[in-house]
Amino acid sequence: MNRQIADWSEAQGFLAAHPEVEAVDIVLTDANGIGRGKIIRRHELESLYRNGRHLPSSILGLDVTGEDVEETGLVWSVGDADLRAWPIAGTLVLLPWTRPLRAQVLLGLYHLDGRPHGADPRHALTRQLEMLSAAGHTPAGAFELEFYLLDAAAGPDDKPRPAAMALDGRRHGQVQVYGLDDLDGMQPFFGPVYEAAKAQGLPLETLISEYAPGQYELTLHYRNDLLRAADDLVMLKRLVRALARRQGMTACFMAKPLAGQAGSGMHLHISLNDRAGHNQFAELAGTEAPNPLLRQAIGGLVATMGDGMLVFAPHANSWRRFVTKLYAPVQPTWGINDRSVALRIPAGAAQARRLEHRPSGVDANPYLVATTVLAGIRYGITHGIDPGPAAQGQGFTQQTAFARKMPADWRAAIAQAAESDFLKSALGDELHTAFLAIKRAELLRVAETIPDTDYKLYLHHV
Missing domain, CATH: 3.30.590.10 (Glutamine synthetase/guanido kinase, catalytic domain)
Known part of the structure:
Protein backbone atom coordinates (compact mmCIF):
# COMPACT_ATOMS: atom_id res chain seq x y z
CA MET A 1 0.00 0.00 0.00
CA ASN A 2 1.02 3.63 -0.56
CA ARG A 3 3.27 4.57 2.38
CA GLN A 4 1.35 7.83 2.87
CA ILE A 5 -1.90 5.96 3.54
CA ALA A 6 -2.34 5.16 7.21
CA ASP A 7 -2.68 1.61 8.50
CA TRP A 8 -5.66 0.63 10.67
CA SER A 9 -3.29 -0.21 13.53
CA GLU A 10 -2.49 3.50 13.86
CA ALA A 11 -6.14 4.34 14.45
CA GLN A 12 -6.60 1.36 16.76
CA GLY A 13 -3.84 2.62 19.02
CA PHE A 14 -5.26 6.14 18.95
CA LEU A 15 -8.77 5.05 19.87
CA ALA A 16 -7.47 2.85 22.67
CA ALA A 17 -5.51 5.78 24.09
CA HIS A 18 -8.47 8.17 23.79
CA PRO A 19 -11.72 6.39 24.68
CA GLU A 20 -13.38 9.76 25.25
CA VAL A 21 -13.22 10.69 21.52
CA GLU A 22 -16.75 10.58 20.09
CA ALA A 23 -16.24 11.82 16.52
CA VAL A 24 -13.58 12.59 13.94
CA ASP A 25 -13.23 15.45 11.42
CA ILE A 26 -11.97 14.00 8.13
CA VAL A 27 -10.28 16.80 6.19
CA LEU A 28 -9.40 17.06 2.50
CA THR A 29 -7.52 20.23 1.52
CA ASP A 30 -8.77 21.85 -1.69
CA ALA A 31 -6.94 24.05 -4.21
CA ASN A 32 -7.49 27.17 -2.08
CA GLY A 33 -6.07 25.47 1.00
CA ILE A 34 -9.52 25.17 2.57
CA GLY A 35 -10.23 22.04 4.58
CA ARG A 36 -13.41 20.27 3.46
CA GLY A 37 -14.90 16.94 4.46
CA LYS A 38 -17.20 15.41 7.05
CA ILE A 39 -17.53 14.69 10.75
CA ILE A 40 -17.87 10.94 11.25
CA ARG A 41 -18.69 9.06 14.42
CA ARG A 42 -16.09 7.07 16.33
CA HIS A 43 -17.28 3.68 15.08
CA GLU A 44 -16.94 4.82 11.44
CA LEU A 45 -13.18 5.32 11.74
CA GLU A 46 -12.39 1.63 11.19
CA SER A 47 -14.14 1.62 7.83
CA LEU A 48 -12.25 4.76 6.78
CA TYR A 49 -8.91 3.12 7.53
CA ARG A 50 -9.78 -0.27 6.06
CA ASN A 51 -11.80 0.75 3.01
CA GLY A 52 -11.32 4.47 2.48
CA ARG A 53 -14.25 6.88 2.24
CA HIS A 54 -16.13 7.89 -0.88
CA LEU A 55 -16.00 11.64 -1.52
CA PRO A 56 -17.01 13.47 -4.73
CA SER A 57 -14.34 14.73 -7.11
CA SER A 58 -16.13 18.09 -7.11
CA ILE A 59 -14.61 18.90 -3.69
CA LEU A 60 -11.39 19.68 -5.58
CA GLY A 61 -13.31 21.85 -8.04
CA LEU A 62 -14.80 24.37 -5.60
CA ASP A 63 -14.08 28.08 -5.56
CA VAL A 64 -13.34 30.02 -2.38
CA THR A 65 -17.07 30.36 -1.66
CA GLY A 66 -17.57 26.60 -1.85
CA GLU A 67 -19.46 26.67 -5.16
CA ASP A 68 -18.81 24.26 -8.02
CA VAL A 69 -16.65 25.40 -10.93
CA GLU A 70 -17.77 23.21 -13.83
CA GLU A 71 -14.81 24.30 -15.98
CA THR A 72 -12.47 22.34 -13.69
CA GLY A 73 -13.73 19.13 -15.30
CA LEU A 74 -14.39 17.74 -11.83
CA VAL A 75 -18.13 18.32 -11.48
CA TRP A 76 -20.92 17.37 -13.92
CA SER A 77 -18.69 16.43 -16.82
CA VAL A 78 -17.74 13.38 -14.73
CA GLY A 79 -21.18 13.04 -13.14
CA ASP A 80 -19.93 14.42 -9.81
CA ALA A 81 -18.56 10.92 -9.36
CA ASP A 82 -17.30 9.57 -6.07
CA LEU A 83 -13.62 8.88 -5.62
CA ARG A 84 -11.92 7.29 -2.62
CA ALA A 85 -10.28 9.27 0.17
CA TRP A 86 -7.73 7.60 2.42
CA PRO A 87 -6.36 8.81 5.78
CA ILE A 88 -2.82 10.20 5.73
CA ALA A 89 -0.38 8.45 8.02
CA GLY A 90 0.57 10.39 11.14
CA THR A 91 -2.21 13.00 10.93
CA LEU A 92 -4.80 11.50 13.30
CA VAL A 93 -4.78 13.91 16.24
CA LEU A 94 -7.01 15.27 18.98
CA LEU A 95 -9.02 18.48 18.71
CA PRO A 96 -8.56 19.19 22.43
CA TRP A 97 -10.75 22.31 22.42
CA THR A 98 -13.91 20.42 21.37
CA ARG A 99 -16.66 19.20 23.69
CA PRO A 100 -17.70 16.42 23.25
CA LEU A 101 -14.14 15.55 22.29
CA ARG A 102 -13.38 15.08 18.60
CA ALA A 103 -10.29 14.13 16.63
CA GLN A 104 -9.07 15.05 13.14
CA VAL A 105 -7.33 13.24 10.30
CA LEU A 106 -6.12 14.59 6.95
CA LEU A 107 -7.09 12.83 3.73
CA GLY A 108 -5.64 12.23 0.30
CA LEU A 109 -7.93 11.64 -2.70
CA TYR A 110 -7.45 8.67 -5.03
CA HIS A 111 -9.18 7.17 -8.03
CA LEU A 112 -11.17 4.02 -7.37
CA ASP A 113 -8.34 1.97 -8.90
CA GLY A 114 -5.88 3.43 -6.37
CA ARG A 115 -4.14 6.06 -8.51
CA PRO A 116 -3.51 9.42 -6.81
CA HIS A 117 -5.98 12.01 -8.08
CA GLY A 118 -4.24 14.62 -10.19
CA ALA A 119 -6.19 17.57 -8.75
CA ASP A 120 -5.23 16.86 -5.13
CA PRO A 121 -2.64 19.52 -4.14
CA ARG A 122 -0.88 17.21 -1.71
CA HIS A 123 -0.20 14.67 -4.45
CA ALA A 124 1.41 17.40 -6.58
CA LEU A 125 3.89 18.08 -3.78
CA THR A 126 4.58 14.36 -3.40
CA ARG A 127 5.44 14.14 -7.10
CA GLN A 128 7.98 16.98 -6.85
CA LEU A 129 9.55 15.37 -3.79
CA GLY A 428 0.42 18.51 -13.44
CA ASP A 429 -2.14 18.95 -16.20
CA GLU A 430 -5.22 18.11 -14.12
CA LEU A 431 -4.41 20.39 -11.18
CA HIS A 432 -3.22 23.17 -13.50
CA THR A 433 -6.55 23.04 -15.38
CA ALA A 434 -8.62 22.95 -12.19
CA PHE A 435 -6.67 25.70 -10.42
CA LEU A 436 -6.90 28.05 -13.42
CA ALA A 437 -10.62 27.40 -13.81
CA ILE A 438 -11.18 28.18 -10.13
CA LYS A 439 -9.18 31.40 -10.31
CA ARG A 440 -11.01 32.54 -13.45
CA ALA A 441 -14.35 31.91 -11.75
CA GLU A 442 -13.23 33.92 -8.71
CA LEU A 443 -11.95 36.74 -10.95
CA LEU A 444 -15.36 36.93 -12.61
CA ARG A 445 -17.06 37.01 -9.21
CA VAL A 446 -14.87 39.93 -8.11
CA ALA A 447 -15.31 41.76 -11.44
CA GLU A 448 -19.09 41.56 -11.14
CA THR A 449 -19.05 43.05 -7.62
CA ILE A 450 -19.22 46.83 -7.33
CA PRO A 451 -17.07 47.89 -4.33
CA ASP A 452 -17.92 50.75 -1.97
CA THR A 453 -14.93 52.64 -3.35
CA ASP A 454 -16.69 52.98 -6.72
CA TYR A 455 -19.65 54.69 -5.10
CA LYS A 456 -17.42 57.02 -3.08
CA LEU A 457 -15.39 58.05 -6.11
CA TYR A 458 -17.98 58.16 -8.87
CA LEU A 459 -21.58 58.15 -7.63
CA HIS A 460 -21.94 61.95 -7.39
CA HIS A 461 -18.99 63.12 -9.50
CA VAL A 462 -19.06 61.64 -12.99
Whole structure:
Protein backbone atom coordinates (compact mmCIF):
# COMPACT_ATOMS: atom_id res chain seq x y z
CA MET A 1 0.00 0.00 0.00
CA ASN A 2 1.02 3.63 -0.56
CA ARG A 3 3.27 4.57 2.38
CA GLN A 4 1.35 7.83 2.87
CA ILE A 5 -1.90 5.96 3.54
CA ALA A 6 -2.34 5.16 7.21
CA ASP A 7 -2.68 1.61 8.50
CA TRP A 8 -5.66 0.63 10.67
CA SER A 9 -3.29 -0.21 13.53
CA GLU A 10 -2.49 3.50 13.86
CA ALA A 11 -6.14 4.34 14.45
CA GLN A 12 -6.60 1.36 16.76
CA GLY A 13 -3.84 2.62 19.02
CA PHE A 14 -5.26 6.14 18.95
CA LEU A 15 -8.77 5.05 19.87
CA ALA A 16 -7.47 2.85 22.67
CA ALA A 17 -5.51 5.78 24.09
CA HIS A 18 -8.47 8.17 23.79
CA PRO A 19 -11.72 6.39 24.68
CA GLU A 20 -13.38 9.76 25.25
CA VAL A 21 -13.22 10.69 21.52
CA GLU A 22 -16.75 10.58 20.09
CA ALA A 23 -16.24 11.82 16.52
CA VAL A 24 -13.58 12.59 13.94
CA ASP A 25 -13.23 15.45 11.42
CA ILE A 26 -11.97 14.00 8.13
CA VAL A 27 -10.28 16.80 6.19
CA LEU A 28 -9.40 17.06 2.50
CA THR A 29 -7.52 20.23 1.52
CA ASP A 30 -8.77 21.85 -1.69
CA ALA A 31 -6.94 24.05 -4.21
CA ASN A 32 -7.49 27.17 -2.08
CA GLY A 33 -6.07 25.47 1.00
CA ILE A 34 -9.52 25.17 2.57
CA GLY A 35 -10.23 22.04 4.58
CA ARG A 36 -13.41 20.27 3.46
CA GLY A 37 -14.90 16.94 4.46
CA LYS A 38 -17.20 15.41 7.05
CA ILE A 39 -17.53 14.69 10.75
CA ILE A 40 -17.87 10.94 11.25
CA ARG A 41 -18.69 9.06 14.42
CA ARG A 42 -16.09 7.07 16.33
CA HIS A 43 -17.28 3.68 15.08
CA GLU A 44 -16.94 4.82 11.44
CA LEU A 45 -13.18 5.32 11.74
CA GLU A 46 -12.39 1.63 11.19
CA SER A 47 -14.14 1.62 7.83
CA LEU A 48 -12.25 4.76 6.78
CA TYR A 49 -8.91 3.12 7.53
CA ARG A 50 -9.78 -0.27 6.06
CA ASN A 51 -11.80 0.75 3.01
CA GLY A 52 -11.32 4.47 2.48
CA ARG A 53 -14.25 6.88 2.24
CA HIS A 54 -16.13 7.89 -0.88
CA LEU A 55 -16.00 11.64 -1.52
CA PRO A 56 -17.01 13.47 -4.73
CA SER A 57 -14.34 14.73 -7.11
CA SER A 58 -16.13 18.09 -7.11
CA ILE A 59 -14.61 18.90 -3.69
CA LEU A 60 -11.39 19.68 -5.58
CA GLY A 61 -13.31 21.85 -8.04
CA LEU A 62 -14.80 24.37 -5.60
CA ASP A 63 -14.08 28.08 -5.56
CA VAL A 64 -13.34 30.02 -2.38
CA THR A 65 -17.07 30.36 -1.66
CA GLY A 66 -17.57 26.60 -1.85
CA GLU A 67 -19.46 26.67 -5.16
CA ASP A 68 -18.81 24.26 -8.02
CA VAL A 69 -16.65 25.40 -10.93
CA GLU A 70 -17.77 23.21 -13.83
CA GLU A 71 -14.81 24.30 -15.98
CA THR A 72 -12.47 22.34 -13.69
CA GLY A 73 -13.73 19.13 -15.30
CA LEU A 74 -14.39 17.74 -11.83
CA VAL A 75 -18.13 18.32 -11.48
CA TRP A 76 -20.92 17.37 -13.92
CA SER A 77 -18.69 16.43 -16.82
CA VAL A 78 -17.74 13.38 -14.73
CA GLY A 79 -21.18 13.04 -13.14
CA ASP A 80 -19.93 14.42 -9.81
CA ALA A 81 -18.56 10.92 -9.36
CA ASP A 82 -17.30 9.57 -6.07
CA LEU A 83 -13.62 8.88 -5.62
CA ARG A 84 -11.92 7.29 -2.62
CA ALA A 85 -10.28 9.27 0.17
CA TRP A 86 -7.73 7.60 2.42
CA PRO A 87 -6.36 8.81 5.78
CA ILE A 88 -2.82 10.20 5.73
CA ALA A 89 -0.38 8.45 8.02
CA GLY A 90 0.57 10.39 11.14
CA THR A 91 -2.21 13.00 10.93
CA LEU A 92 -4.80 11.50 13.30
CA VAL A 93 -4.78 13.91 16.24
CA LEU A 94 -7.01 15.27 18.98
CA LEU A 95 -9.02 18.48 18.71
CA PRO A 96 -8.56 19.19 22.43
CA TRP A 97 -10.75 22.31 22.42
CA THR A 98 -13.91 20.42 21.37
CA ARG A 99 -16.66 19.20 23.69
CA PRO A 100 -17.70 16.42 23.25
CA LEU A 101 -14.14 15.55 22.29
CA ARG A 102 -13.38 15.08 18.60
CA ALA A 103 -10.29 14.13 16.63
CA GLN A 104 -9.07 15.05 13.14
CA VAL A 105 -7.33 13.24 10.30
CA LEU A 106 -6.12 14.59 6.95
CA LEU A 107 -7.09 12.83 3.73
CA GLY A 108 -5.64 12.23 0.30
CA LEU A 109 -7.93 11.64 -2.70
CA TYR A 110 -7.45 8.67 -5.03
CA HIS A 111 -9.18 7.17 -8.03
CA LEU A 112 -11.17 4.02 -7.37
CA ASP A 113 -8.34 1.97 -8.90
CA GLY A 114 -5.88 3.43 -6.37
CA ARG A 115 -4.14 6.06 -8.51
CA PRO A 116 -3.51 9.42 -6.81
CA HIS A 117 -5.98 12.01 -8.08
CA GLY A 118 -4.24 14.62 -10.19
CA ALA A 119 -6.19 17.57 -8.75
CA ASP A 120 -5.23 16.86 -5.13
CA PRO A 121 -2.64 19.52 -4.14
CA ARG A 122 -0.88 17.21 -1.71
CA HIS A 123 -0.20 14.67 -4.45
CA ALA A 124 1.41 17.40 -6.58
CA LEU A 125 3.89 18.08 -3.78
CA THR A 126 4.58 14.36 -3.40
CA ARG A 127 5.44 14.14 -7.10
CA GLN A 128 7.98 16.98 -6.85
CA LEU A 129 9.55 15.37 -3.79
CA GLU A 130 9.89 12.07 -5.64
CA MET A 131 11.61 13.72 -8.61
CA LEU A 132 14.08 15.52 -6.37
CA SER A 133 14.71 12.33 -4.42
CA ALA A 134 15.57 10.51 -7.64
CA ALA A 135 18.24 13.17 -8.24
CA GLY A 136 19.68 12.72 -4.74
CA HIS A 137 17.99 15.67 -3.01
CA THR A 138 15.72 15.53 0.05
CA PRO A 139 14.01 18.87 0.77
CA ALA A 140 13.77 20.01 4.38
CA GLY A 141 11.95 23.07 5.63
CA ALA A 142 9.30 24.86 7.63
CA PHE A 143 6.63 27.50 7.11
CA GLU A 144 6.06 30.67 9.11
CA LEU A 145 2.48 31.73 9.86
CA GLU A 146 1.63 35.44 9.98
CA PHE A 147 -1.94 36.40 10.80
CA TYR A 148 -4.16 38.98 12.47
CA LEU A 149 -6.33 38.54 15.53
CA LEU A 150 -9.43 40.67 15.01
CA ASP A 151 -12.54 41.38 17.02
CA ALA A 152 -15.33 39.00 16.04
CA ALA A 153 -17.58 42.02 15.45
CA ALA A 154 -16.72 44.98 13.23
CA GLY A 155 -15.54 48.25 14.73
CA PRO A 156 -17.52 51.52 14.89
CA ASP A 157 -16.70 52.18 11.22
CA ASP A 158 -18.09 48.75 10.22
CA LYS A 159 -14.61 47.54 9.33
CA PRO A 160 -12.46 44.87 10.96
CA ARG A 161 -10.28 46.03 13.84
CA PRO A 162 -7.50 44.42 15.88
CA ALA A 163 -8.73 42.38 18.82
CA ALA A 164 -8.42 43.77 22.33
CA MET A 165 -5.83 42.14 24.58
CA ALA A 166 -7.30 38.87 25.87
CA LEU A 167 -5.75 39.47 29.30
CA ASP A 168 -7.36 42.80 30.19
CA GLY A 169 -9.27 44.17 27.18
CA ARG A 170 -6.72 46.93 26.55
CA ARG A 171 -6.33 48.51 23.11
CA HIS A 172 -3.53 50.77 21.89
CA GLY A 173 -3.58 50.79 18.06
CA GLN A 174 0.21 51.03 17.81
CA VAL A 175 2.49 48.82 15.73
CA GLN A 176 4.73 47.74 18.63
CA VAL A 177 6.70 45.28 16.48
CA TYR A 178 8.47 42.68 18.67
CA GLY A 179 6.51 44.05 21.63
CA LEU A 180 6.59 41.60 24.52
CA ASP A 181 3.75 43.33 26.41
CA ASP A 182 1.42 42.57 23.49
CA LEU A 183 2.40 38.91 23.62
CA ASP A 184 1.78 38.84 27.36
CA GLY A 185 -1.60 40.47 26.84
CA MET A 186 -2.57 37.67 24.45
CA GLN A 187 -1.32 34.78 26.61
CA PRO A 188 -4.89 33.68 27.51
CA PHE A 189 -5.14 32.87 23.78
CA PHE A 190 -1.64 31.74 22.88
CA GLY A 191 -1.24 29.54 25.96
CA PRO A 192 -4.03 27.20 24.76
CA VAL A 193 -2.62 27.40 21.20
CA TYR A 194 0.69 25.94 22.40
CA GLU A 195 -1.10 23.32 24.50
CA ALA A 196 -3.24 22.23 21.55
CA ALA A 197 -0.23 22.18 19.22
CA LYS A 198 1.58 19.89 21.66
CA ALA A 199 -1.42 17.58 21.76
CA GLN A 200 -1.37 17.41 17.96
CA GLY A 201 2.38 16.88 17.69
CA LEU A 202 2.89 20.18 15.90
CA PRO A 203 6.44 21.50 16.46
CA LEU A 204 5.34 25.03 17.35
CA GLU A 205 8.15 27.38 18.37
CA THR A 206 8.59 31.15 18.40
CA LEU A 207 5.81 33.70 18.90
CA ILE A 208 6.34 37.25 17.60
CA SER A 209 4.33 40.47 17.66
CA GLU A 210 4.51 41.50 14.01
CA TYR A 211 4.55 44.80 12.12
CA ALA A 212 0.97 45.95 12.76
CA PRO A 213 -1.52 46.19 15.63
CA GLY A 214 -3.06 42.76 16.11
CA GLN A 215 -0.61 40.97 13.81
CA TYR A 216 1.35 37.96 15.07
CA GLU A 217 3.68 35.29 13.77
CA LEU A 218 4.10 31.67 14.82
CA THR A 219 7.04 29.62 13.61
CA LEU A 220 7.32 25.85 13.25
CA HIS A 221 10.40 23.72 13.82
CA TYR A 222 12.37 22.77 10.72
CA ARG A 223 11.51 19.29 9.44
CA ASN A 224 13.52 16.93 7.26
CA ASP A 225 10.23 16.05 5.56
CA LEU A 226 8.76 18.96 3.59
CA LEU A 227 5.44 17.14 3.09
CA ARG A 228 4.97 17.01 6.86
CA ALA A 229 6.01 20.67 7.09
CA ALA A 230 3.11 21.55 4.77
CA ASP A 231 0.78 19.36 6.85
CA ASP A 232 1.97 21.29 9.93
CA LEU A 233 0.89 24.57 8.40
CA VAL A 234 -2.53 23.27 7.30
CA MET A 235 -3.18 21.88 10.78
CA LEU A 236 -1.89 24.97 12.59
CA LYS A 237 -4.17 27.32 10.66
CA ARG A 238 -7.17 25.20 11.54
CA LEU A 239 -6.11 25.10 15.19
CA VAL A 240 -5.55 28.87 15.47
CA ARG A 241 -8.84 29.69 13.74
CA ALA A 242 -10.84 27.35 16.00
CA LEU A 243 -9.31 28.61 19.26
CA ALA A 244 -9.69 32.26 18.27
CA ARG A 245 -13.37 31.68 17.54
CA ARG A 246 -13.86 30.17 20.98
CA GLN A 247 -12.36 33.28 22.59
CA GLY A 248 -14.55 35.74 20.72
CA MET A 249 -11.91 36.64 18.11
CA THR A 250 -11.35 36.05 14.42
CA ALA A 251 -8.03 34.64 13.27
CA CYS A 252 -7.67 36.35 9.91
CA PHE A 253 -5.60 34.70 7.17
CA MET A 254 -6.27 37.29 4.49
CA ALA A 255 -3.08 38.55 2.90
CA LYS A 256 -4.07 42.21 3.46
CA PRO A 257 -6.97 42.69 5.89
CA LEU A 258 -6.29 46.26 7.04
CA ALA A 259 -5.53 49.24 4.79
CA GLY A 260 -2.29 51.01 5.62
CA GLN A 261 -0.94 48.09 7.65
CA ALA A 262 1.43 45.26 6.80
CA GLY A 263 0.12 42.25 4.96
CA SER A 264 0.53 38.70 6.24
CA GLY A 265 3.01 36.36 4.61
CA MET A 266 3.65 32.64 4.70
CA HIS A 267 7.41 32.41 4.30
CA LEU A 268 8.90 29.03 3.43
CA HIS A 269 12.37 28.17 4.74
CA ILE A 270 13.91 25.41 2.68
CA SER A 271 17.15 23.51 2.09
CA LEU A 272 18.21 20.29 0.36
CA ASN A 273 19.84 17.33 2.08
CA ASP A 274 21.79 14.57 0.40
CA ARG A 275 21.05 10.89 1.00
CA ALA A 276 23.32 10.93 4.06
CA GLY A 277 21.38 13.84 5.58
CA HIS A 278 24.02 16.52 4.92
CA ASN A 279 22.86 20.01 3.96
CA GLN A 280 23.64 20.58 0.27
CA PHE A 281 23.18 24.36 0.66
CA ALA A 282 26.02 24.68 3.22
CA GLU A 283 28.98 26.81 2.14
CA LEU A 284 31.95 24.95 0.71
CA ALA A 285 34.99 24.64 2.95
CA GLY A 286 37.03 27.84 3.10
CA THR A 287 34.37 30.02 1.46
CA GLU A 288 31.65 32.38 2.65
CA ALA A 289 29.77 32.83 -0.63
CA PRO A 290 26.61 30.83 -1.41
CA ASN A 291 27.60 27.47 -2.86
CA PRO A 292 26.93 26.67 -6.54
CA LEU A 293 23.91 24.45 -5.87
CA LEU A 294 22.25 27.13 -3.75
CA ARG A 295 22.93 29.75 -6.41
CA GLN A 296 21.35 27.53 -9.05
CA ALA A 297 18.33 26.94 -6.81
CA ILE A 298 17.96 30.70 -6.38
CA GLY A 299 18.41 31.17 -10.12
CA GLY A 300 15.56 28.80 -10.85
CA LEU A 301 13.28 30.50 -8.33
CA VAL A 302 14.07 33.94 -9.72
CA ALA A 303 13.49 32.77 -13.29
CA THR A 304 10.14 31.08 -12.55
CA MET A 305 8.74 33.45 -9.93
CA GLY A 306 6.50 35.30 -12.36
CA ASP A 307 4.90 32.10 -13.61
CA GLY A 308 4.27 30.98 -10.03
CA MET A 309 2.81 34.21 -8.69
CA LEU A 310 -0.78 32.98 -9.00
CA VAL A 311 0.13 30.20 -6.55
CA PHE A 312 1.91 32.61 -4.20
CA ALA A 313 -0.81 35.31 -4.47
CA PRO A 314 -3.97 33.39 -5.41
CA HIS A 315 -6.73 35.90 -4.56
CA ALA A 316 -7.71 39.45 -5.44
CA ASN A 317 -6.83 40.58 -1.92
CA SER A 318 -3.40 38.90 -2.18
CA TRP A 319 -2.15 41.63 -4.49
CA ARG A 320 -2.89 44.40 -2.01
CA ARG A 321 -0.04 43.02 0.11
CA PHE A 322 2.66 44.00 -2.38
CA VAL A 323 3.41 47.48 -1.10
CA THR A 324 6.97 48.81 -1.02
CA LYS A 325 8.61 48.96 2.43
CA LEU A 326 5.96 46.88 4.16
CA TYR A 327 8.05 43.69 4.08
CA ALA A 328 6.36 42.09 1.06
CA PRO A 329 8.66 41.51 -1.94
CA VAL A 330 7.69 43.27 -5.15
CA GLN A 331 10.61 42.18 -7.37
CA PRO A 332 12.20 38.76 -8.12
CA THR A 333 15.36 39.60 -6.17
CA TRP A 334 17.65 37.68 -3.82
CA GLY A 335 20.04 38.73 -1.11
CA ILE A 336 21.96 37.74 1.98
CA ASN A 337 20.57 38.73 5.38
CA ASP A 338 18.25 41.20 3.62
CA ARG A 339 14.47 41.37 4.20
CA SER A 340 13.85 43.65 1.24
CA VAL A 341 14.23 40.76 -1.24
CA ALA A 342 11.98 37.93 -2.38
CA LEU A 343 14.57 35.21 -1.77
CA ARG A 344 16.59 35.69 1.39
CA ILE A 345 19.57 33.76 2.69
CA PRO A 346 19.23 34.26 6.45
CA ALA A 347 22.21 34.78 8.72
CA GLY A 348 23.30 31.76 10.72
CA ALA A 349 25.67 28.83 10.87
CA ALA A 350 27.04 27.74 7.51
CA GLN A 351 26.05 24.09 8.06
CA ALA A 352 22.43 25.17 8.64
CA ARG A 353 22.27 27.32 5.50
CA ARG A 354 18.80 27.64 4.04
CA LEU A 355 16.76 29.78 1.71
CA GLU A 356 13.74 31.84 2.77
CA HIS A 357 11.08 32.16 0.07
CA ARG A 358 9.07 35.31 0.90
CA PRO A 359 6.52 36.06 -1.87
CA SER A 360 3.63 33.90 -0.61
CA GLY A 361 0.77 35.37 1.33
CA VAL A 362 -0.76 33.51 4.26
CA ASP A 363 -3.84 32.97 2.06
CA ALA A 364 -1.90 30.64 -0.24
CA ASN A 365 -2.14 26.84 -0.23
CA PRO A 366 1.06 25.52 1.42
CA TYR A 367 1.06 22.34 -0.65
CA LEU A 368 0.94 24.35 -3.87
CA VAL A 369 3.53 26.84 -2.62
CA ALA A 370 5.96 24.05 -1.72
CA THR A 371 5.24 22.30 -5.03
CA THR A 372 5.98 25.41 -7.09
CA VAL A 373 9.07 26.32 -5.06
CA LEU A 374 10.52 22.81 -5.46
CA ALA A 375 9.79 22.87 -9.18
CA GLY A 376 11.62 26.21 -9.43
CA ILE A 377 14.60 24.80 -7.55
CA ARG A 378 14.68 21.76 -9.85
CA TYR A 379 14.48 24.04 -12.87
CA GLY A 380 17.44 26.09 -11.68
CA ILE A 381 19.58 23.06 -10.88
CA THR A 382 18.70 21.25 -14.12
CA HIS A 383 19.51 24.27 -16.28
CA GLY A 384 22.39 25.63 -14.19
CA ILE A 385 20.81 29.09 -13.92
CA ASP A 386 22.86 31.86 -12.38
CA PRO A 387 20.71 34.33 -10.41
CA GLY A 388 22.99 37.32 -10.99
CA PRO A 389 24.35 39.52 -8.21
CA ALA A 390 22.69 39.70 -4.81
CA ALA A 391 20.73 42.82 -3.94
CA GLN A 392 22.52 45.25 -1.65
CA GLY A 393 19.55 46.64 0.25
CA GLN A 394 16.48 48.26 -1.33
CA GLY A 395 15.50 44.99 -2.96
CA PHE A 396 11.99 46.45 -3.17
CA THR A 397 13.01 48.56 -6.14
CA GLN A 398 15.97 46.76 -7.69
CA GLN A 399 15.31 45.68 -11.26
CA THR A 400 16.50 42.29 -12.49
CA ALA A 401 16.61 40.55 -15.83
CA PHE A 402 13.48 38.66 -14.78
CA ALA A 403 11.45 41.66 -13.54
CA ARG A 404 9.70 42.04 -16.88
CA LYS A 405 8.31 38.52 -16.43
CA MET A 406 6.47 39.46 -13.22
CA PRO A 407 2.69 39.93 -13.58
CA ALA A 408 1.42 43.33 -12.52
CA ASP A 409 -1.82 42.19 -10.91
CA TRP A 410 -4.12 39.24 -10.29
CA ARG A 411 -5.62 39.24 -13.78
CA ALA A 412 -2.17 39.24 -15.36
CA ALA A 413 -1.05 36.48 -12.99
CA ILE A 414 -3.94 34.29 -14.12
CA ALA A 415 -3.09 34.90 -17.77
CA GLN A 416 0.61 34.19 -17.22
CA ALA A 417 -0.09 31.02 -15.23
CA ALA A 418 -2.40 29.78 -17.98
CA GLU A 419 0.36 30.11 -20.58
CA SER A 420 3.14 28.74 -18.38
CA ASP A 421 4.62 25.40 -19.38
CA PHE A 422 6.64 25.56 -16.16
CA LEU A 423 3.57 25.81 -13.92
CA LYS A 424 1.69 23.17 -15.91
CA SER A 425 4.60 20.79 -15.43
CA ALA A 426 4.93 21.70 -11.74
CA LEU A 427 1.26 21.16 -10.86
CA GLY A 428 0.42 18.51 -13.44
CA ASP A 429 -2.14 18.95 -16.20
CA GLU A 430 -5.22 18.11 -14.12
CA LEU A 431 -4.41 20.39 -11.18
CA HIS A 432 -3.22 23.17 -13.50
CA THR A 433 -6.55 23.04 -15.38
CA ALA A 434 -8.62 22.95 -12.19
CA PHE A 435 -6.67 25.70 -10.42
CA LEU A 436 -6.90 28.05 -13.42
CA ALA A 437 -10.62 27.40 -13.81
CA ILE A 438 -11.18 28.18 -10.13
CA LYS A 439 -9.18 31.40 -10.31
CA ARG A 440 -11.01 32.54 -13.45
CA ALA A 441 -14.35 31.91 -11.75
CA GLU A 442 -13.23 33.92 -8.71
CA LEU A 443 -11.95 36.74 -10.95
CA LEU A 444 -15.36 36.93 -12.61
CA ARG A 445 -17.06 37.01 -9.21
CA VAL A 446 -14.87 39.93 -8.11
CA ALA A 447 -15.31 41.76 -11.44
CA GLU A 448 -19.09 41.56 -11.14
CA THR A 449 -19.05 43.05 -7.62
CA ILE A 450 -19.22 46.83 -7.33
CA PRO A 451 -17.07 47.89 -4.33
CA ASP A 452 -17.92 50.75 -1.97
CA THR A 453 -14.93 52.64 -3.35
CA ASP A 454 -16.69 52.98 -6.72
CA TYR A 455 -19.65 54.69 -5.10
CA LYS A 456 -17.42 57.02 -3.08
CA LEU A 457 -15.39 58.05 -6.11
CA TYR A 458 -17.98 58.16 -8.87
CA LEU A 459 -21.58 58.15 -7.63
CA HIS A 460 -21.94 61.95 -7.39
CA HIS A 461 -18.99 63.12 -9.50
CA VAL A 462 -19.06 61.64 -12.99
